[in-house]
Amino acid sequence: MSTETVAAKKSEALFSKRRKKIITDPLDDDNPVTVQVLGICSALAVTSKLEPTLVMSVAVTFVVIFSNLIVSLLRNTIPQRIRIIVQLGIVASLVIIVDQVLRAYLYDVSKVVGVYVGLIITNCIVMGRLEAFAMANKPYDSILDGLGSSFGYAWVILVVAFFRELLGSGTLFDIRVLPEAYVNNGLMSSPVGAFIIIGMIIWVQRWRNGYVEEA
Amino acid sequence: MxxxxxxxxxxxxxxxxxxxxxxxxxxxxxxxxxxxxxxxDTKKQIMLSVMPEMSESPKSEIAAIYDKRIKVINVDGQTIAPEKLEKLSIAKEWKKLKEIQKALKAKEEPKVGEVTLPIYEFLSEDGSKVEAYILPMYGYGLWNDIWGYFALNADKKTVKGVVFSHKGETPGLGARISDGPVQDRYIGKSIFDGGSLTPIHMVKGEGHAGLSNHEVDGLSGATLTANGLNDMVKMYLEEYEPFLKKGASAVSMAQ
Known part of the structure; x- marks a missing residue:
């Protein structure tokens, strides 16, 4: 009996406090988009409609989690001097897989997001998590970190897409919600609209959390 | 380490x-x-130019109608063999056309081979007569390639419907060329003014009233995409002009 409890203490619980923090931190206090200000380029490019944004979120989640896992598994074998190119190779391969699968099984969606899926390779969040976390942590923790970071990214771009599609096209998921009399706001259709909305999200979040950038 | x-x-x-x-x-x-x-997807796009009501139907269903009711001919009215059709790419033919035009401008002999311009004949339910002629088109918008299927009624003068698609136009602006309401603006317009070809022109800006029978309302904020679209429509209608000027009866005899 007693030996069992010792063993249990040694191995950490599947969702210990520390691990929960790995997931929840990037959602709010350490959000990749609003606090670290990473991945802004794709947040501007894909968010004019909700559907491609959702597909993009799923694709980024897949790429971040698996690249984190693979890099974490290989972290002790990857040569330090070429680690960036190795990470890039892994990320790029995963992105190509996502793109190919979309083209084969979700052709209509891939026609819309096809151009942007390739952009995941250059999404700083992916590389950022690999460098900052996966290179130094165990696989399971890295998966949780990838989950947290990609969800932190996903909720921000989904909120942006919600407002942009609503105000820019008067629709949600291509279903008309605003009356026909509503004149579409062209500013929201263009990437400038995303800047304004992201700015507002950052403003509201910092006001709520009292976050101040270190000088 | x-x-x-x-x-x-x-x-x-x-x-x-x-x-x-x-x-x-x-x-x-x-x-x-x-x-x-x-x-x-190509079959679906072709069919939507003549049957816009099928836009929500499954692709396999649309393809079945395509296989039954579409016959592909060339500008001389001859049927294009299936094995040749399989290899035919509108994009590649477009590049050849461009080469030829460039060579003609420089007064040189064009170095590319013959261009095949297919015409998709949309036959009636029993296959006895042609209901519409669908002309494939290809061009360049603002950022990347655009293409479309331009369906003319059996009189070869008025537009039955159009489908435009694009690779990377700006969402919400130029990308609207693939929206149904924008494409519907072409329906019923005419490509002939008396006896001379007058390609339909998309005007600059949106919300115009009193447009002629050869103009359609434009896209605000997407003038450059519309320009590309106009160039494409003009270029292809001119290429197809000999075919379009032949009476409808001449084609049905050649079948």
């Missing part, structure tokens, strides 16, 4: 082989499905 050069190079080589092999396997195994999807 400093590794030897041999280790670094070895790692890079192994990684390249593993990733390259993985990607090649995946691309190879998905290739057939992807080609099938593209073929289905």
């Amino acid at each position: 400093q590794q030897s050069n041999g280790y670094v190079i070895g790692f890079a080589v192994v990684m390249t082989i593993v990733l390259g092999g993985l990607l090649a396997t995946i691309a190879g195994s998905l290739n057939a499905t992807q080609k099938q999807q593209i073929a289905l």
Whole structure:
């Protein structure tokens, strides 16, 4: 009996406090988009409609989690001097897989997001998590970190897409919600609209959390 | 932690082989499905120019109607053989057309082979007469390629419907050329003014009233995409002009 409890203490619980923090931190206090200000380029490019944004979120989640896992598994074998190119190779391969699968099984969606899926390779969040976390942590923790970071990214771009599609096209998921009399706001259709909305999200979040950038 | 050069190079080589092999396997195994999807999607786009009400129907259903009611001919009215049709790419033919036009401008002999301009005949339910002629088109918008299917009624003068698609126009602006309401603006317009060809022109700006029978309302904020669209429509209608000027009866005799 007693030996069992010792063993249990040694191995950490599947969702210990520390691990929960790995997931929840990037959602709010350490959000990749609003606090670290990473991945802004794709947040501007894909968010004019909700559907491609959702597909993009799923694709980024897949790429971040698996690249984190693979890099974490290989972290002790990857040569330090070429680690960036190795990470890039892994990320790029995963992105190509996502793109190919979309083209084969979700052709209509891939026609819309096809151009942007390739952009995941250059999404700083992916590389950022690999460098900052996966290179130094165990696989399971890295998966949780990838989950947290990609969800932190996903909720921000989904909120942006919600407002942009609503105000820019008067629709949600291509279903008309605003009356026909509503004149579409062209500013929201263009990437400038995303800047304004992201700015507002950052403003509201910092006001709520009292976050101040270190000088 | 400093590794030897041999280790670094070895790692890079192994990684390249593993990733390259993985990607090649995946691309190879998905290739057939992807080609099938593209073929289905092309058939759908062609059919939507004459049957816009099918836009929500499953692609397989649309493809079945396509196989039954579409006959592909060339500008001389001869049926294009299926094996030739399979290899025919509108994009490649467009590039050849461009080459020829460039050569003509420079007064040189064009170096490319013959251009095949297909026409998709949309036959009536029993196959006895042609209900519409669908002309495929290809061009360049603002950022990337655009293409479309331009369906004319049996009189070869008035538009039955159009479908435009694009690779990378700005969402919400130029990308609207693939929206139904924008494409509907072409329906019923005429491409002939008396006896001379007058390609339909998309005007600059949106919300115009009193447009002629050869003009359609434009897209605000997407003038450059509309320009590309106009160039494409003009270029192809001119290419097809000899065919369009032949009476409808001449074609049905050639069948």
